[in-house]
Amino acid sequence: MKPEHKAEMKARARNIALLVAYDGTAYHGFQRQTPPVVAVQNVLEEVLETVFGDTIELAAAGRTDAGVHAYGQVVNFFTDGTIPVERIVRAVNSLLPDDIVVKAACEAGREFSARHSARAKTYLYRVQQGETPDPLTARYAWYERRPLDLAAMQQAMAELLGTHDFSAFRAAGGAPMSPVRTMYVSEVQPIAGEQLEFRLRGTGFLYHMVRNIVGTVVNVGLGRISVARFGEILASLDRQQASATAPARGLYLARVEYDEPLF
Numbered sequence: 143m144k145p146e147h148k149a150e151m152k153a154r155a156r157n158i159a160l161l162v163a164y165d166g167t168a169y170h171g172f173q174r175q176t177p178p179v180v181a182v183q184n185v186l187e188e189v190l191e192t193v194f195g196d197t198i199e200l201a202a203a204g205r206t207d208a209g210v211h212a213y214g215q216v217v218n219f220f221t222d223g224t225i226p227v228e229r230i231v232r233a234v235n236s237l238l239p240d241d242i243v244v245k246a247a248c249e250a251g252r253e254f255s256a257r258h259s260a261r262a263k264t265y266l267y268r269v270q271q272g273e274t275p276d277p278l279t280a281r282y283a284w285y286e287r288r289p290l291d292l293a294a295m296q297q298a299m300a301e302l303l304g305t306h307d308f309s310a311f312r313a314a315g316g317a318p319m320s321p322v323r324t325m326y327v328s329e330v331q332p333i334a335g336e337q338l339e340f341r342l343r344g345t346g347f348l349y350h351m352v353r354n355i356v357g358t359v360v361n362v363g364l365g366r367i368s369v370a371r372f373g374e375i376l377a378s379l380d381r382q383q384a385s386a387t388a389p390a391r392g393l394y395l396a397r398v399e400y401d402e403p404l405f
Contacts (some may be wrong), residue, residue: 194223209390290363
């Protein structure tokens with residue numbers, strides 16, 4: 143939501159929150175872009191304006207990058223539209239493309255903000271293993287043919303638990319904010335289809351933080367970096383010491399948590 147429009151928007155009768163899932167392959171991230179560049183927000187706002195008969199400005203829990211997917215993106219917007227909340231999901235989905243879906247809708251409190259009210263977020267990252275690539279996961283996982291040392295990667299991920307300054311995994315270009323975050327869950331496990339799934343749940347994440355962590359942990363799995371060296375990289379606060387950013391296609395915003403459940 144644009145700061146200059148905030149008072150105007152909040153004067154409207156309703157604050158609607160939506161749970162949104164999307165395949166980010168075709169979009170230039172979530173955040174609104176200037177046409178002809180298309181982001182998820184562009185498409186969603188256009189459809190919501192049709193359904194609610196208002197100009198719509200969304201606030202989102204996470205500004206996912208180009209090619210990043212979501213199971214549990216949360217957005218909110220203010221409107222004077224009168225469509226009953228129980229009809230919103232079907233009405234909006236009837237107009238959205240197949241790669242964006244509204245999973246749930248609710249009336250939120252006046253002060254609720256999908257972004258500022260968030261207390262924790264969970265991201266997933268998937269790596270495809272195997273002697274040959276899988277064409278059915280090519281848009282949804284990072285393919286790495288060489289076997290990865292799962293035990294070593296699990297040890298490295300455990301180094302991230304607790305409260306740390308994550309500057310070593312922070313990309314340039316993000317919004318100015320404190321690099322200190324608390325990580326509640328940091329793990330990697332095998333899942334079906336020769337995939338490994340990284341799961342990180344924390345109070346918040348810096349620009350490209352998950353992808354930079356995964357890129358570095360994969361190098362632990364390849365034997366290029368020791369677990370001890372990974373700990374040193376975290377403590378260094380120096381992005382230049384960490385590895386290259388993992389591709390966007392393997393990343394998913396899985397869940398956003400608030401003080402009270404919304405849906």
